[in-house]
Amino acid sequence: MPGEAAREVRFHVTRYNPERDAAPYVQTFTVPVREGMTVLDGLHYIKENLDASLVWRYSCRMGVCGSCGMLLNGRPMLACNTQILHIAGTDLTVGPLPNFDIIRDLVPDLVPMFQKHLSLNPFIVREDDEELNDPAGEFYQSPQQLEEYLQFTYCIKCGLCMAGCPTLATDARFLGPMPLTSAQRYNSDTRDGGRGLRREQAGSPHGAFRCHYAGECSHVCPKGVDPAKAIQHLKRSLVLDYLHLARKRQPCEKMHGPGQGQPLANIAAPPARTV
Amino acid sequence: MAEIKRHDNRLGLWGWLGGGRWGLERYAYILHRVTGLGILLYFLIHIFVTNLRFRGIYLWVEGSFFDKPIFKVGEYLVFVAFAYHALNGIRLVLVELGVAVGKPIEPVYPYKTSLTVQRPLLIVMMLLAAIVVAAGGYEFLGLTR
Incomplete structure (x- = not known):
């Protein structure tokens, strides 16, 4: 006042x-x-x-x-x-x-955190590079499928979870809550096909299984991302993959309906690519 | 470009005990690690002591080195550590398999975390640990004889 x-x-x-x-x-x-x-x-x-x-x-x-x-x-x-x-x-x-x-x-110095983040391929991975880089249609995703990863997209990479993590305090090579949450975010995305690519790093001796659920990351997260939850779901998927019990999932297809992958007639063509 | 000098600000062992908000799960984490290390230490001593049998030294029989009340208390502490570590370990296995942490939700302030979702499991496991510890105490005090 x-x-x-x-x-x-x-x-x-x-x-x-x-x-x-x-x-x-x-x-x-x-x-x-x-x-x-x-x-x-x-x-x-x-x-x-x-x-x-x-x-x-x-x-x-x-x-x-x-x-x-x-x-x-x-x-x-x-x-x-x-x-x-x-x-x-x-x-x-x-x-x-x-x-x-x-x-x-x-x-x-946040660089080590971002290096660990990058090591987990924190982006949509698909085999159809041409469609990914020059999209000709939308990928269908239901609201339920969106809910599977939406919470983890709110991460702002502030590093508070890494600072609060007791495991990271004694193991500098532990990937930490932020990168592992990011891995789970992309693994849960139905558009993504890179789960196998992230598995080796996420399941490494300094990966997800070094987390012992102290829960500090979720306590201190300013955005309600709940990294502890993401890491437990990531562990579950790693175990299911190891036991060959995971449900086979193909990256989702382009949306059915008008266009079917072709540019719609009444929409202007995108500008020429600059990169 | 010259290398920038930095100061290592890693918390080390203090990071297990301090830093961050202290939640119930953090205490469970610390106790799990301490009891794990305690059981490991006991295991190493146990191997050493039983190994002495080969030299004809029996340290645990009546009237020998370990037949003292303090070691009886120590043995009970190992049992307490084992009971806690085992039951908390079961909770951790369940949590790590995605049981009792809940599904991803839309984060709306005040945020709810998986910690509160799995809290009943933690409480049940701690109650079970308390029952096992009490039953063990009954036995160690010799009340069953």
Whole structure:
């Protein structure tokens, strides 16, 4: 509220400059906080008024881009999505996401996570490349088939689940909740035919079976993706595949109806491909 | 381009015990790991001790090294660890086969997770573990003799 008096909250922020510091240390800033202020607002206050050298990563300010994941009072959370007075009284600790290397101050190195993600082929895989790259019709998918993977598509790759995962804390090679959830998302998609391609990596010694259902990933996920659920479904499919009990599934066909794979007459031809 | 220096922020063993919101399943996870390691340690000691038979050393018979109340308590703790590890392990096997975690749903705030769906299974298994532990305690205290 405009007229409301500000309350002072001490921000204990982890600082680390690789060119100067041997190890991270904690610096304390006093920030005047009003109702509704997010942690991201508090960090902006510090940068504008107290220490311009503070570094963190952010972009959208509305819990969509997944850039501002941090450890707030010991919990992985999005700084833009978290109001200071909801989690802090007089003190707030702000640190970089654990289980990732620190590049500087509050900036984690997310590259290993995305490399693991990429290793699981997180995209629709089909044999009919021509149709995939230059589609001539729609692929039919029922609402029920959509429900099979829709929840897992809401992942914003913020890395909070990776920071909360206790297995990842001791096994750096564990693929982690985000990449495995992504694998399950594409495995459940009826348009996809790449389940066999992902099987080797997902079922490897550092794959899905390293998860022991601590559930932290689902607790900290800011989008309700429930990675723990996705990983258990992935394990089930890996077991069924191993026992040759999985139902055979072909990637879905193009939609029946007008066109049957041919461009419809009353729709303008797509522009020429540029790549 | 010069390599950027980074600081390793991996939590290590502390990651088992701290970091993130603490849910019931996280405690079950920690206890499962600790009991697993405890049983493994017991197993190694057990192999060593029974192996001493080849040298004619019987450490567990009446009046010998292991015939002390503290080792009786230790044996009971191994039994408790076994009961918990076995029953929680059955829960984990069921969960890993997709039983009791539910189907994917549309995430609507406040989010519901699979953790709450499988919670009754966790509670049932813990109750069963408590019954087995209590029955074992009855036996270890010598009340059945």
